[in-house]
Amino acid sequence: xxxxLTGSAGERRLFLGNEAIVRGALxxxxxxxxxxxxxxxxxxxxxxxxxxxxxxLKFEFSTNEKVALEVAxxxxxxxxxxxxxxxxxxxxxxxxxxxxxxxxxxxxxMVIVSADDPSLFSSQNEQDNRYYARLSGLPMLEPATPEAAxxxxxxxxxxxxxxxxxxxxxxxxxxxxTRGPVTLGKLADRPGPGRFHxxxxxxxxxxxxxxxxxxxxxxAQDQARALAETSEFNEISGAGAWGIVTSGVAGTYAADALxxxxxxxxxxxxxxxxxxxxxxxxxxxxxxxxxxxxxxEELEPYLEDGLKAIAQERGLxxxxxxxxxxxxxxxxxxxxxLVREVVARFFGVASEAAVPLAPxxxxxxxxxxxxxxxxxxxxxxxxYYAMKIALQDLGVEGIxxxxxxxxxxxxxxxxxxxxxxxxxxxxxxxAAGISRATGQKVVAFIGDSTFFHAGLPALVNAVHxxxxxxxxxxxxxxxxxxxxxxxxxxxxxPPGYPGEHVxxxxxxxxxxxxxxxxxxxxxxxxxxxxxxxxxxxxxxRVLISEAPCHLYAQRLxxxxxxxxxxxxxxxxxxxxxxxxxxxxxMYLEPGDAGQxxxxxxxxxxxxFCVQWCENIRPVGAGKGRE
Amino acid sequence: MTTAENRKPKTENPKKSLRIFLTGVxxxxxxxxxRLLGEAALAAGYNPMVSETHGMAQRGGxxxxxxxxxxxxxxxxxxxEADIVLGFEALxxxxxxxxxxxxxxxxxxxxxxVPYPVAIGQAKYPSVAEMFQRLAARxxxxxxxxxxxxxxxxxxxxxxxxxxxxxxxxxxSLPIAAEDILSVIRTRTKEKFLASNLxxxxxxxxxxxxxxxxxxx
Numbered sequence: 001x002x003x004x005l006t007g008s009a010g011e012r013r014l015f016l017g018n019e020a021i022v023r024g025a026l027x028x029x030x031x032x033x034x035x036x037x038x039x040x041x042x043x044x045x046x047x048x049x050x051x052x053x054x055x056x057l058k059f060e061f062s063t064n065e066k067v068a069l070e071v072a073x074x075x076x077x078x079x080x081x082x083x084x085x086x087x088x089x090x091x092x093x094x095x096x097x098x099x100x101x102x103x104x105x106x107x108x109x110m111v112i113v114s115a116d117d118p119s120l121f122s123s124q125n126e127q128d129n130r131y132y133a134r135l136s137g138l139p140m141l142e143p144a145t146p147e148a149a150x151x152x153x154x155x156x157x158x159x160x161x162x163x164x165x166x167x168x169x170x171x172x173x174x175x176x177x178t179r180g181p182v183t184l185g186k187l188a189d190r191p192g193p194g195r196f197h198x199x200x201x202x203x204x205x206x207x208x209x210x211x212x213x214x215x216x217x218x219x220a221q222d223q224a225r226a227l228a229e230t231s232e233f234n235e236i237s238g239a240g241a242w243g244i245v246t247s248g249v250a251g252t253y254a255a256d257a258l259x260x261x262x263x264x265x266x267x268x269x270x271x272x273x274x275x276x277x278x279x280x281x282x283x284x285x286x287x288x289x290x291x292x293x294x295x296x297e298e299l300e301p302y303l304e305d306g307l308k309a310i311a312q313e314r315g316l317x318x319x320x321x322x323x324x325x326x327x328x329x330x331x332x333x334x335x336x337x338l339v340r341e342v343v344a345r346f347f348g349v350a351s352e353a354a355v356p357l358a359p360x361x362x363x364x365x366x367x368x369x370x371x372x373x374x375x376x377x378x379x380x381x382x383x384y385y386a387m388k389i390a391l392q393d394l395g396v397e398g399i400x401x402x403x404x405x406x407x408x409x410x411x412x413x414x415x416x417x418x419x420x421x422x423x424x425x426x427x428x429x430x431a432a433g434i435s436r437a438t439g440q441k442v443v444a445f446i447g448d449s450t451f452f453h454a455g456l457p458a459l460v461n462a463v464h465x466x467x468x469x470x471x472x473x474x475x476x477x478x479x480x481x482x483x484x485x486x487x488x489x490x491x492x493x494p495p496g497y498p499g500e501h502v503x504x505x506x507x508x509x510x511x512x513x514x515x516x517x518x519x520x521x522x523x524x525x526x527x528x529x530x531x532x533x534x535x536x537x538x539x540x541r542v543l544i545s546e547a548p549c550h551l552y553a554q555r556l557x558x559x560x561x562x563x564x565x566x567x568x569x570x571x572x573x574x575x576x577x578x579x580x581x582x583x584x585x586m587y588l589e590p591g592d593a594g595q596x597x598x599x600x601x602x603x604x605x606x607x608f609c610v611q612w613c614e615n616i617r618p619v620g621a622g623k624g625r626e
Numbered sequence: 627m628t629t630a631e632n633r634k635p636k637t638e639n640p641k642k643s644l645r646i647f648l649t650g651v652x653x654x655x656x657x658x659x660x661r662l663l664g665e666a667a668l669a670a671g672y673n674p675m676v677s678e679t680h681g682m683a684q685r686g687g688x689x690x691x692x693x694x695x696x697x698x699x700x701x702x703x704x705x706x707e708a709d710i711v712l713g714f715e716a717l718x719x720x721x722x723x724x725x726x727x728x729x730x731x732x733x734x735x736x737x738x739x740v741p742y743p744v745a746i747g748q749a750k751y752p753s754v755a756e757m758f759q760r761l762a763a764r765x766x767x768x769x770x771x772x773x774x775x776x777x778x779x780x781x782x783x784x785x786x787x788x789x790x791x792x793x794x795x796x797x798x799s800l801p802i803a804a805e806d807i808l809s810v811i812r813t814r815t816k817e818k819f820l821a822s823n824l825x826x827x828x829x830x831x832x833x834x835x836x837x838x839x840x841x842x843x
Contacts, residue, residue, distance in 0.1 A: 337704025354706030
């Protein structure tokens, strides 16, 4: 039983921010959760999937965030409480739905979790999604801790039903992936089937209807602003003529800075949790008696600009600063020491800044990096290798638009097979543009989950527009990067997974692709031959590289391969394996004349290298050892 | 480890702040160690914040986490501000020197895991002896030993995290009793790993009681 389904009211548990959100939704009686996995939001879906197998909670890993949001919107229109979770860039995908769903509104409460990623721990950008609240006109809550994340999730459902619009719960990686004490409330029962009540002249957004809906949205915003004015999530503490306004996890750094700098009695601290619409009266009243105010917020000057506008309207002369030279950056996540330094500097108080030790300087030599690498036994590496050798044999340079997933690590040497990446699905459409503009040999790579997420329209376009490139679909049967979530083409099912299997091959054919190869990348001769044929052809071609994620297959089956491989005496200095393949199980013995070796602990037994190097042989004459 | 001298009153001083930084390589169990510490602190009446890095854990990258106790709200630890560092791997323990100050207690595994650029001859792994000698001169105290070997001895090569937790609990630098950590380990460990985990914890504690493993400034 999921721990999120246990525990009595008042009990304190250590929960990840994402778990706190799920617990809050369960306490609010959420009936349906939809998501597309993406760090740092992935655990929300993972936990909800588990709970959906153990309770009557409905849950789906949708094909993308737009689909997830629309499925949730349909259910919310029938009175169900729904939660839709995604990473920040997922909201770009869902933005079309979001903007007009704000007009359509909801009947059951709807919470949309946008998990932003300052510092880009695992993202392609660090956009600040608080602007989506302003753009869509929807209310937004911003938790700073797991405890607040749970409380705000519960409150967001009620707020959504009161205002009849979705509510954004905007988090950052540091909130999603922090564990902290959470006080449990009572779990709520879920309602039975909802009912769709026809009301087309409020719910079908043709121009005449939408004109009226926009009026209602603005009225809901006014109501939301009034609620923000008295919200318990906006907390004022401290005293004095100076002020700090902050939101999110930056508020914890600001609070610690005041404690550690001894400024608690001299600075008034306003921690905002209800951050759209901004509570103009509360903020104006907060600013009025102050002489200078520092705004502590990660990423963009969202609060700062809002405060300056309010001060202008109220005719206040208070100095308001946040971003700028000597103050805060718009780049990357903050940390306690950084915030403490800026607070000290801004208010002109002394701070004993720690001078961090510099390990490389102390050792007087560089420390080796530890870059992430595709796993030993990864099918992506096998396909990359075959394609690389095929291009070398043909004497052709390949241009490699790539996509988002584990295989993006193909960027790193020695594979070096990633040249262009924007966002989910962009491999296929950018390949079309590059080949049309240059006539160069373009080979695009996309993963199976990403293909279903955003690849389909791009591939239909490529067929219809007669584009000329080779698309390699790296199908490992799961969404490996984010923790092995299923998708429509899934071949590795989590236990009990009820989804219908939609084979990629059938989809590709149905989209009108006539030149199609399907290979098992671990069969080297076949995949090399197919790669060469596909490279030599013209027009739109698709090569599906089909082999399960080794890591996940092993976890699901509980079985480990026993075959292991070793390097024989004949190994010379060709270094093909190190220069073109880069398996993490291979290493050179230390020393100048170091011999290549295979680490039996790391070797996965995939038997790929043995097919192209005569100096690698099975341990124990081809039989698996004990 | 349930001896009387290790028993401490609960909530000795829940306001006293303590910042613990854990660093290692994907697969070494740093996240589980920080979570167990957090759970033990919560059970003992503290208000722990535990932050984690996710995403690269399976792919050979560096995995760090933090445990912050006391009258602090921030889950993160800035450079130069860790009171205790648990280094799960020799090079990563040394890299974490940038989190240390001159009173930091650094508990480090001397066993190595070679990064890929070193494995293929593109970079050099620094001398472990040299690294620890220079470390010892910069931090308050260094407790270093081969935790990998002790994990093997316990019967579970993956129990480096339990060895280091055992060592930490035996140093007397935590406001939580060893018994509080042990009781969380008992409830969070699968039956078939429990005996080896408890053994690894005890071996780590024994390593911490061996003066030969310590270097103090």
